[in-house]
Amino acid sequence: MSHITYNSKWHCSLCIDSRQGGRDENQDSCGYKETPFGFLVVVCDGMGGSPAGANASILAVQSIIQEVDKAAQAQTPSVVLKNAIIATNELLRRTIKEHRELMGMGTTCVAALFSTNKVTVAHVGDSRLYQFRNGKQLFKTADHSVVGEMVRRGEITEEEARRAENSNVITRSLGISDVVDVEMDILNIKPDDLIVLCTDGVWGMISEKELTDSLCKTEQIATLLPGLLNRIELIGKNKPEGKYD
Secondary structure, three states, X not given: XXXXXXXXXXXXXXXXXXXXXXXXXXXXXEEEEEEOOEEEEEEEEEEXXXXXXXXXXXXXXXXXXXXXXXXXXXOOHHHHHHHHHHHHHHHHHHHHHHOHHHOOOEEEEXXXXXXXXXXXXXXXXXXXXXXXXXXXXXXXXXXXXXXXXXXXXXXXXXXXXXXXXXXXXXXXXXXXXXOOOXXXXXXXXXXXXXXXXXXXXXHOXXXXXXXXXXXXXXXXXXXXXXXXXXXXXXXXXXXXXXXXO
C-alpha cells in the first residue's frame, strides 16, 4: 500500500505506510472507515503460503469493516468490534472449507475504533497497538505468541523475545480454529495522543526504545512514518539472508 494520509471527522489524522520488504509478496492489509460507532482502523498480517496469507488479511480487513458498519446501533463499540472479529473468523473458516487451496490460511488482527475521548481496541495474534503521549509509551497490546507468554511469566525480556528464533510463533489468529479468543481494551485518549497499529514487520526489527524514540519526535507523523519504514528497510537489506518482513 502506498503512503496515505486521511483526516477523520472523529478528529483523528491517519497516516498509512506498508511495504513488501524482502518477501515475495506483502501479506499485510490495512483498511479504515467512518462508521456509526466511530472511526475504524484495521491492520492484519496474513499467514500461510501464497495465495493464502494475502487472501486472509485482505478478506479479514474487508469483513471487519463491513460487520462494524452494519451493526445495530444499540450495541456498545466494544461489543460491535468483538462480534465483527468473531464473524470474520467464521467467514475465513467457511472460505477455507469451500476453497481447499486456501487450507492453512490465517491472519493476525489489530483493530481500533475511535470515538469521543476513547478508543476501543481488539486484537488477535502479535500485530500490535501502541499508545504514546508526550514522548512516553502508555499502552501496548499483549502479543498472543509463545515468546509473549514467556515475557508475561518473567522468563525472558521483551528484547530477548523480539530476537528469539521462534518470535513469530503465535498462539491466536483468525482462520485457524472455529473459535477465536479476542482480547479487548478500552483506552482513554487525549488530543495529540499517538496511536500506532503495526505488524511484527515493524516492531520486530527495532527495540522498543528505538521505536518510541522514532515515533515521538516533534515532526508530523506523516513525515515520521516514512522515515521509520525507510530505516527498517535499511536494517532488513543489511541482513545476511535479505528476507525481512
